[in-house]
Amino acid sequence: MKYRSKETKRDQARQLVTDLETRGSQAFPAFLECLRETGHHDLVELLQSGDSAHRPPPIPVQPSLIPLPVQNPKCTKKPDRPDLTPPVAVVPLRPVSLPVVKPPSPPSEAQRVRHDRLRRDSIQCYKMDASPCGICLIINNVDFEPASELKDRKGSNIDCDKMENRFKALNFEVIVKRNLKHIHIKHAMSSLAKRDHSAYDCCVVIILSHGTEVNHNRFPGAVHGVDGQVVPVQLITNYLNGQNCPSLQGKPKLFFIQACGGGEKDTGFEVSPDEVEPSLGGIDDQMDAIPMSSSSDSLSTSDELDARATLPTPSDILVSYSTFPGYVSWRDTEAGSWYVENLDRVLKENVATDDLVTMLMMVNAAVSQISAKGLYKQMPGSFNFLRKHLYFQSL
Template structure:
């Protein structure tokens, strides 16, 4: 496909997913030789219309130079003229000749109003409105300051193509949730009231996204590592993705890739870097080339963020609950930090991890807030954003929405929180969406 046509499809992907009715045009694309029957069957296997539309657009981008014109023709043949016009305008092609172009009337200077009275000069000729042909009109400069008032805006350059991960297996993958709530008194860590609310939200959400969800509660240090090792040894060949969600107390830790560590209920902490290494391409071959997603609801340290002052219209302040608590203790000792002699899969000599994304509830070094009645700020907004946007947006875009939402909340009217992620994904990731 011509790169400019692929860019048009990518630019209007959300419109196509929202409005396109794939069954109406599949036969036309098949008869025109754009799609094969196997491709049509693959699109129809997606279930709900939105997933079929997204798959159709992805397949269309991989076809030849005639795919885009044939797609426009199919849209018009099936009465989807609005979508065809939207894409055709993006191609810089004029509308069909059946749409008349009205001449513009440009007033010229008038010395005297037209009247039945005789002019003072014999050579006087009344001025009148003269229609000008469209091609004679001046062409506005899209980069001039006045172009915005004329509705002409330059388009932002886009990359040629960003592929999407395959995410159509059923179930899509395994989602392991580690929910640490009740901590041993000897650990000097408080129980995490409200964490069960977070756990329930994530379990329901990822089941709705067609994951096989496994929940483990109150795991000690060694048990966390055991569960990660067991997950790594499973055969993921039939799956397209793997998700790990950890809800626990957290702390800082020495690292060379992924910061932070999470505590077992007995006290010692497991570095996030070690947790991700269990699923990297070397230690879990059946997940090679597939996205591995980690969501960490835990503190990255003990520092409290009081934020900075902005203008009133910059954000809409949102107050946290009166029962906000922190998921943090001070930085771990060297015995708790990642050591290159700890395990083979923790060595710094391993290749840089690919296809891994680690989303943190807070910036490294800072506390993460949790409402004992409503759950954590991060999980609450992550659940909401996934519910509202998973059918349309990719994961990285949705995580930016989460970042923005959490950043506008205040604990006790003072303290702030800023989530973030370390992203080593190579493609866009779209979750499977549940029927609406």
């Protein structure tokens, strides 16, 4: 045997201890237990208290991986015999409950739109975050001179108040001019064009007056001063084009015209009941039209033809008309005009989410469903030369 091959008993003992160390961590304790059982207590004491410096270094052994017992908390039955192994603590493989970390919720529609409002100028949208955003000039002609043969425009003050309040809510500096003769309309536009708009992002002009149809190149229609003389819409827009108002170059210039575009009355055409939801106009609907002195009928026409100018159409201009060129525009003496009433409502309800052109289509749809005296119709429209989407500020 290999133990007898050793020269001395000391070497034999060392070989035995080395073998025991290589047979696992429990081999040496088991050997000591055998010595105790055979009565070799002195040898056991010697081996336990021996000089460790003379013992060979232990060989590292990979510890055995013993699966932990799975304990069913609902099981309370005791085993038939005692467990020979020491109790082992049950360690869960993972915590019973982990803290739930909710992912950040996506921004709401209102938050997203509010963030989009502070947009920089881009190829898609105009910059509209200046404060104030721009100047809004309102010309409200109500009381016409007798020589003009035009009736006073009852209900127009209601329109004016609505537009003043609405554009103030859109963060515009609003200027209201009342009962201007045609020369004063020109002066008001000239004064607006001479202002420095460098700090602004937009300019708005709203004209509430009688109107007429005239020859035109680009923008149809003309509006009456209280003296009965007309100012073409084309001329009004030219005051603010890039050549005459450099500080508005590249910025949107918006014109809203509540006036008749001509003398024709539209009786509409019959459609399926599912196509529209007809709505009756006011009790006393009147027209913003050409001279009405020859007729006492409250529904008689009084607007003239639209204006045409010779200058080429500048960019970044939108002109919104209350009615189709050549046709009358209806106004309720108690509630204001159909066009302004719906323009104010649509802006209020949709400005936080929709661009201007989309909202004007909503206005068109709403006005087209109204009937004067259950008979006459009206169709707003616009001439759009904007290059980008326009979103008003939503405060």
